[in-house]
Amino acid sequence: xxxxxxxxxxxxxxxxxxxxxxxxxxxxxxxxxxxxxxxxxxxxxxxxxxxxxxxxxxxxxxxxxxxxxxxxxxxxxxxxxxxxxxxxxxxxxxxxxxxxxxxxxxxxxxxxxxxxxxxxxxxxxxxxxxxxxxxxxxxxxxxxxxxxxxxxxxxxxxxxxxxxxxxxxxxxxxxxxxxxxxxxxxxxxxxxxxxxxxxxxxxxxxxxxxxxxxxxxxxxxxxxxxxxxxxxxxxxxxxxx
Amino acid sequence: xxxxxxxxxxxxxxxxxxxxxxxxxxxxxxxxxxxxxxxxxxxxxxxxxxxxxxxxxxxxxxxxxxxxxxxxxxxxxxxxxxxxxxxxxxxxxxxxxxxxxxxxxxxxxxxxxxxxxxxxxxxxxxxxxxxxxxxxxxxxxxxxxxxxxxxxxxxxxxxxxxxxxxxxxxxxxxxxxxxxxxxxxxxx
Numbered sequence: 001x002x003x004x005x006x007x008x009x010x011x012x013x014x015x016x017x018x019x020x021x022x023x024x025x026x027x028x029x030x031x032x033x034x035x036x037x038x039x040x041x042x043x044x045x046x047x048x049x050x051x052x053x054x055x056x057x058x059x060x061x062x063x064x065x066x067x068x069x070x071x072x073x074x075x076x077x078x079x080x081x082x083x084x085x086x087x088x089x090x091x092x093x094x095x096x097x098x099x100x101x102x103x104x105x106x107x108x109x110x111x112x113x114x115x116x117x118x119x120x121x122x123x124x125x126x127x128x129x130x131x132x133x134x135x136x137x138x139x140x141x142x143x144x145x146x147x148x149x150x151x152x153x154x155x156x157x158x159x160x161x162x163x164x165x166x167x168x169x170x171x172x173x174x175x176x177x178x179x180x181x182x183x184x185x186x187x188x189x190x191x192x193x194x195x196x197x198x199x200x201x202x203x204x205x206x207x208x209x210x211x212x213x214x215x216x217x218x219x220x221x222x223x224x225x226x227x228x229x230x231x232x233x234x235x236x237x238x239x240x241x
Numbered sequence: 242x243x244x245x246x247x248x249x250x251x252x253x254x255x256x257x258x259x260x261x262x263x264x265x266x267x268x269x270x271x272x273x274x275x276x277x278x279x280x281x282x283x284x285x286x287x288x289x290x291x292x293x294x295x296x297x298x299x300x301x302x303x304x305x306x307x308x309x310x311x312x313x314x315x316x317x318x319x320x321x322x323x324x325x326x327x328x329x330x331x332x333x334x335x336x337x338x339x340x341x342x343x344x345x346x347x348x349x350x351x352x353x354x355x356x357x358x359x360x361x362x363x364x365x366x367x368x369x370x371x372x373x374x375x376x377x378x379x380x381x382x383x384x385x386x387x388x389x390x391x392x393x394x395x396x397x398x399x400x401x402x403x404x405x406x407x408x409x410x411x412x413x414x415x416x417x418x419x420x421x422x423x424x425x426x427x428x429x
Binding site: 014 | 260267271280293297387418
């Protein structure tokens with residue numbers, strides 16, 4: 001004797017009945033439409049996940065950068081008033097001499113980047129990496145020139161017992177002879193409209209002067225390597241030891 | 242109906258291709274399961290036309306939700322669930338009200354049937370027996386005895402009490418057994 005449930009299940013569970021002709025044709029168009037809609041949602045969900053994931057990674061990187069300030073970070077200040085630009089020096093970046101060569105080799109040059117849409121330059125500590133921009137006009141050639149220049153200067157700076165040096169970017173306006181012009185002349189308009197940006201390294205150790213690493217002149221195609229030191233030294237307003 | 246699935250393509254392949262809008266793969270999946278699923282719908286429907294409506298709506302839901310199918314389970318089981326849910330949606334649940342009362346009158350005695358007698362009954366006879374049951378009995382018997390749902394699952398699916406599901410099943414078995422005994426007497 002068998003239980004009634006089992007007897008019914010054995011005969012009916014896998015039962016098949018003929019499907020009327022044309023049934024698929026009724027289902028197919030709606031099925032195709034529904035599948036397409038489902039796939040659309042699938043792709044939309046995928047795209048959304050990517051965007052959220054990307055934003056998360058961006059935020060994570062930004063946070064990491066803020067948590068561990070890079071002493072050689074150089075970024076652009078977009079809000080400098082034009083009236084105060086002459087002979088202006090922004091907050092210096094401190095470089096530990098012990099780590100100087102390594103920092104310069106690995107990071108400093110890569111971070112001296114500029115956007116054409118941001119005509120003013122400044123220096124800030126601990127800005128997120130994502131805030132830095134680069135432009136083709138400050139491409140690999142410029143970086144290579146700057147790198148060799150900085151390395152050369154660093155090599156010639158005597159060991160001052162681990163005291164830090166400063167890496168500073170200054171913004172100035174110069175006359176046709178290349179001299180930095182005064183505030184009064186700036187107001188009178190007797191200057192080249194385009195500013196120059198000087199990247200300098202400086203130490204207050206007795207036998208070390210400010211060293212100009214790089215002068216960037218707009219338009220950015222002209223990147224003369226500076227050979228002067230005194231004019232630049234006086235631009236350094238503050239030095240941290 | 243014989244499946245059109247090419248030997249080189251697995252069920253998973255057909256599902257993935259269907260998701261990409263491949264009509265042939267969609268058709269293959271339909272052909273693989275349509276005959277079984279129409280039979281499922283027929284067991285729940287009151288008549289053939291209603292079964293075909295359930296079947297059609299069920300397959301549309303299958304393709305609309307194909308991306309939600311997890312490959313770690315049985316695809317047939319997944320389709321079957323959708324078909325049953327679709328069928329249940331279209332069935333009124335009025336017949337379940339107050340059915341738990343009077344359970345004591347239908348004690349689940351030894352529901353056993355002589356297989357010899359049972360073997361003489363065709364599939365159509367069995368379907369006719371089930372179809373003669375009141376709606377509530379029919380649903381619970383189909384879900385519990387044939388589909389293998391638990392009383393808890395039935396209660397959740399039909400939004401009834403577990404005790405109601407139990408009482409419906411007991412009554413359904415009693416009625417079926419009595420009818421089979423009657424058929425046996427007629428045959429003798």
